[in-house]
Amino acid sequence: MQSHKVLLEEVEEEDFRLIAIYCNIEAYRMAYLINEFLGLQLKRERKDVDFNHKSLEAFYAHFSFKDFANHRSYHLVANKFKGEPKKVLSSGSLFEEEEVRPLQVNLIPEYKKVDFFLKIEEELNGKDLNKLVHAIGQIPQVLTVYKIDTDFLKSKQNLIFE
Template sequence: MALHKLLVDDFYDASYSLLAVHCRLEDYRLAYLLNRSLNLKLKRQPQDLDYKYFAATYAIYEWFDEEFFTTWHLVANVCKKEEDSLQSSGSLFSTNEKVLKTYHLLPEFKNVDFFIKISNDERYLDEKQMLEKIQSIPQVITTYTIDVDKLKSKDNLIF
């Protein structure tokens, strides 16, 4: 009897582009500047992206372009959270020290501050022109395209 094995990855085809943005702006400020330079209408979602496993939340902005049937997402890659530090049990005095921990949406891109996910079935986008417009924003350090097929943690981008 023959054994047939189906792989789920064979059926999943990423129909989106992913841009990495390096800048030290707050998320709302970057969304405003992107709206102005790319003529978008990004709005903050009522619920942040929440990963309970990592205990981290990431700010997310979304806009659906009805003219080109394209969904735009701006999502933060960095979540900084203050947590209690671990102490040894042999301590004479109890101290409540806090430690600032940093979590990343895509751990393989720790230097990236934000991602722009552009979902479009036809993939008709002039990425070069978009990159030039984003790069023309004075507060943006750099921006580039990420190959989605080579991502290890692409499951974090399903939202």
């Protein structure tokens, strides 16, 4: 009997740039302001990014825009979700119901304080990326904005939206 050796091709990682945004506004408002200041047309996706954490199922607001002229896709996604943890109901308990506090979970746990991420798919040179960061920084409601080096990002898989 012959043995066959199967080689797996290298998995090509998706090329994208990532911008972290700190602000204290709702997701729809952030998308609107980015559209105004950057000239994009971000629209809310029909389905939010859902992620199953150990204690709860989280839904992160997701807005996207495909720029066919420049062959790029933009994704604005919330990093924070606050919800009630899953609880197991037991019968015959001495106490009626325990107080459940909302729990906050993050899409990218390495950046717990970041409110939103703007993911830019496809090639974008450093100069254009710096222009984007500067333009987002001009939005009055934005407290801080900076680029993230995706080579050192541990939870890249959480940023795959399709």
